[in-house]
Amino acid sequence: MSSSDNSYAAVMARKNEIMKMSTGLDYDTYAHSPIAFDYERMMNDTGYTMEDIVRIQHETKVGNTPLYELHNLTKAVRKISEPGKGARILLKDEAANASGSFKARRAAVSVFEAANKGYKGVIAATSGNYGAAVASQAVQRGLKCIVIQEVYDSHGVGQPEIVEKGRKCEAYGAEVIKLTVGPELFYIHLLTLEETGFFNSSLYTPFAVKGVESLGWEIANEVKARYGKVPEAVIITHAGGGNLTGTARGLLAAGCEDTRVVACSVDLSGLHMASDHDFNRKSFTTGHTGFGIPFATWPDRADVPRNAARSLRYMDEYHLVTQGEVFYITELLTKLEGIERGPAGNTSLTAAVALARQMDEDEIVVVQETEYTGAGKHHNSQLSFARENGIEVRRGDPKDNIPGKTIVIPEHLDQVWGKLQDIEHLRKSYLKNAARQHPLSDWDEEDVRFLAEDLKTEQGWIRQQMQEMNGE
Amino acid sequence: MTSIPAGTWVEIEKVVLNPEERAPSVPDDTKLTPYKMWVSGFLAEEGEIGEEVRIKSIIGRELSGKLVRVNPSYSHSFGKVVPELLKIGTEWER
Numbered sequence: 001m002s003s004s005d006n007s008y009a010a011v012m013a014r015k016n017e018i019m020k021m022s023t024g025l026d027y028d029t030y031a032h033s034p035i036a037f038d039y040e041r042m043m044n045d046t047g048y049t050m051e052d053i054v055r056i057q058h059e060t061k062v063g064n065t066p067l068y069e070l071h072n073l074t075k076a077v078r079k080i081s082e083p084g085k086g087a088r089i090l091l092k093d094e095a096a097n098a099s100g101s102f103k104a105r106r107a108a109v110s111v112f113e114a115a116n117k118g119y120k121g122v123i124a125a126t127s128g129n130y131g132a133a134v135a136s137q138a139v140q141r142g143l144k145c146i147v148i149q150e151v152y153d154s155h156g157v158g159q160p161e162i163v164e165k166g167r168k169c170e171a172y173g174a175e176v177i178k179l180t181v182g183p184e185l186f187y188i189h190l191l192t193l194e195e196t197g198f199f200n201s202s203l204y205t206p207f208a209v210k211g212v213e214s215l216g217w218e219i220a221n222e223v224k225a226r227y228g229k230v231p232e233a234v235i236i237t238h239a240g241g242g243n244l245t246g247t248a249r250g251l252l253a254a255g256c257e258d259t260r261v262v263a264c265s266v267d268l269s270g271l272h273m274a275s276d277h278d279f280n281r282k283s284f285t286t287g288h289t290g291f292g293i294p295f296a297t298w299p300d301r302a303d304v305p306r307n308a309a310r311s312l313r314y315m316d317e318y319h320l321v322t323q324g325e326v327f328y329i330t331e332l333l334t335k336l337e338g339i340e341r342g343p344a345g346n347t348s349l350t351a352a353v354a355l356a357r358q359m360d361e362d363e364i365v366v367v368q369e370t371e372y373t374g375a376g377k378h379h380n381s382q383l384s385f386a387r388e389n390g391i392e393v394r395r396g397d398p399k400d401n402i403p404g405k406t407i408v409i410p411e412h413l414d415q416v417w418g419k420l421q422d423i424e425h426l427r428k429s430y431l432k433n434a435a436r437q438h439p440l441s442d443w444d445e446e447d448v449r450f451l452a453e454d455l456k457t458e459q460g461w462i463r464q465q466m467q468e469m470n471g472e
Numbered sequence: 473m474t475s476i477p478a479g480t481w482v483e484i485e486k487v488v489l490n491p492e493e494r495a496p497s498v499p500d501d502t503k504l505t506p507y508k509m510w511v512s513g514f515l516a517e518e519g520e521i522g523e524e525v526r527i528k529s530i531i532g533r534e535l536s537g538k539l540v541r542v543n544p545s546y547s548h549s550f551g552k553v554v555p556e557l558l559k560i561g562t563e564w565e566r
Contacts, residue, residue: 008493121531144531154505160548167546170512175529178510179488182502184495188488188509196533276502328560335561376548384551395556409556412565 011190019305022193022200024117027305034438036450037306039313043249046206048109050253053214057108060140061098063214067222067366068093072336077356080414087232087359089352090366092219095341099136099172100129100372102215106203106242107133109211114199115141121198123148125189125303127162128239128286129344129371134201135172145174146198148189152180153279160385161285161344164376181279186303202303203242209308212246213253219366220254230256232363233355235348238263238318239291241299241311247368248314260316264351264418265292267320268403280389281404283323283382287347292318296426298433312430312455318421319351322401324408325416326350327379332413343379345371354418383407427455431465440469475518476542483512483544484527484537511535512544 005011020026030037048056057063070089078086097104107124111134114122121144124134131147138145147169151158158166158178169176177192179185193200202208216234223231234251236244248261266288271278273290282288296315299307329350330343349367356365375381387393392406398415400408410416434451443451443466452459476482489507513527513535525539559565 008489008495146531146533152508152510154502154508160551163546163548167548170530173530175511175513175531175533180505180508182494182498182507184489184498184507187495272499274497274502275499276505327557331557331560375550378550380554380557381549381551383554383557387552387554393554393556409560 006191008184008187011187011194014194015190016305018190018194019200022123022198023202023205023304025205030306032446032450033442033444035434035443036447039310039453042306043206043210043308046113046210048207048210050213050217053109053210056112057105057211057214060108060137062104062108063097064218065096066093067091067219070337073333073353074356076332076336076413077353078361081357084361085357085359086361087356087363087365089356090223090231090364091349091370092215092366092368094215094369095345095372098140099132099168101133101345102212102243102369103128103130103133104136105211105215106130106208106246107137107201107211110134110201110205110208111137111141111143113207114201115143117199119197119199120144121146121196122201123189123193123196123198124201124203125185126203127151128165130203131174131176132165132168132172135169135174138174139172144198145172146177146192146196147174148177148185148192149179150181150185151178154180154276157280159280159285160376160381164374167376181274181276183274189303200304203240204302204304204307204309206308209242209246212242213250215368216247216250216252216256217254218250219247219368220251220256223364223366227364229364230259231366232359233260233262233365235262235264235319235352235355235365235367237287237345237347237369238265238311239286239288239295240302241295241307241309243369244311245309245314261314262351262355263292263311263315263318264348265289265318265320266323266326266347267401267419270402271404278404281391283386283391283407284326284344284347287344289320293426297429300437310454312423312426313453314456315423318423318426319354319418320421321347321350321418322398322408323403324401325398325410325418327383327407328410329353329416330379340373342371342373342377343382345369350416351418353413353416427457428465430455431462431469435469440466475520476515476539478515478517480515481512481543482515482525482527482539483510483541484525484535485510485540486537510540511537515539
């Protein structure tokens with residue numbers, strides 16, 4: 001299967017061919033232009049109904065996770081809120097899935113598809129929980145698994161959280177290729193797909209994103225059954241966009257048209273994601289703006305030609321929180337609610353506190369995931385590691401957080417506010433990125449229609465922006 | 473140098489791309505460093521630390537590289553105490 005020229009440029013040039021072979025999908029059939037494509041047809045062509053997804057996931061210990069009401073945290077929020085304010089905070093305990101995170105939902109459908117199509121193995125390129133999820137699903141379906149992971153800086157130092165995630169992949173019998181910092185991870189990914197003929201269990205295929213739909217579906221139905229209404233808001237930790245896209249699609253499928261879909265990321269602005277120096281100066285390895293912003297403003301930068309995860313298509317609001325705020329809330333969850341969960345999953349919980357304060361007492365805000373915790377993957381490990389790497393850790397006003405320099409852990413719950421990210425600004429960046437892929441002068445009616453849908457806006461707004469961009 | 477017997481669980485290291493071969497988009501500080509990978513597996517034939525060897529990974533794939541660790545293990549932990557966390561959510565701060 002492997003070709004003779006394995007130089008970086010030669011392998012990247014074979015990208016489309018390798019993708020077709022390793023996903024069984026011909027993305028060209030959905031394309032209209034470098035911008036527009038038939039998104040819904042691509043999603044529907046997977047052939048999986050919600051019932052199929054639930055059944056597939058049930059077979060491999062995924063889904064039907066508990067939805068807890070956080071009584072003590074809600075009470076604490078009401079204490080610092082105006083009278084009548086302080087929504088009920090619910091938490092979907094996704095750590096209960098096989099492998100300990102919601103990523104098992106994506107992996108379950110993706111690995112099922114690979115087994116169904118007769119692939120002998122699966123490959124996932126990720127430094128996150130997704131690797132462990134694919135490994136755990138692969139072992140249950142009798143497939144081999146390779147996980148390709150960015151682990152170390154050039155001195156061979158890895159953050160405890162990433163090291164732990166690598167360990168977990170190996171625990172499930174996966175071969176783990178551990179790499180230094182750099183976007184060339186994609187090169188190794190392509191090369192390994194080509195050499196092995198395995199399935200590309202990308203986070204961004206329609207199968208993987210469909211897998212998350214059951215999460216939104218479960219939340220909607222459970223809230224309806226218990227509280228007699230749909231939740232007013234669902235908060236979703238946002239990185240690559242699949243968590244938000246899949247959850248929102250599941251909510252819509254269950255009739256939650258009026259539920260606010262709120263994204264949340266840890267603010268790591270100022271740190272370069274491919275920088276060897278910055279790599280170990282961040283205390284979050286996912287759910288942060290380093291993925292959240294670029295993937296929102298150009299989803300097709302993913303490891304597949306057309307990304308099924310398209311966050312701005314579904315997003316109503318976007319909150320940013322600081323590292324210090326998330327660590328504070330993670331500790332508070334443990335001490336008030338008696339459950340220990342990993343910090344990355346608590347990103348959206350942090351925004352929920354800020355949001356619940358502004359919502360009425362009879363309203364419901366759902367935090368839609370948790371993740372497992374343990375040695376390495378724990379806020380104490382992360383903070384201890386940060387301090388050893390010269391990051392200042394102190395209590396104070398979280399507004400003083402500086403990514404890569406200072407982590408300020410709030411002194412009181414009423415300092416947990418996060419901040420709003422301007423979505424219109426993100427939509428404009430998306431359009432600029434689109435114009436880089438396909439010249440503005442070539443955009444046709446179909447492109448405008450697609451852009452309006454992909455950005456959850458009106459065609460008139462797109463046309464107005466096109467005029468402004470033309471004037472620049 | 474002691475020879476490591478075939479079948480031992482080891483880790484190999486490989487330079488994937490030299491600094492001058494790295495992707496054009498890589499930031500300057502990263503561009504100064506080679507792109508490296510590590511994989512664990514069972515040593516195919518006896519070898520020594522620092523030697524070019526072949527391994528079979530846990531899924532049976534054959535790979536080659538420089539032998540760098542014997543019985544690679546994990547020692548990540550919960551870290552040292554972080555005093556800033558201790559009082560959060562306790563009666564000290566309620």
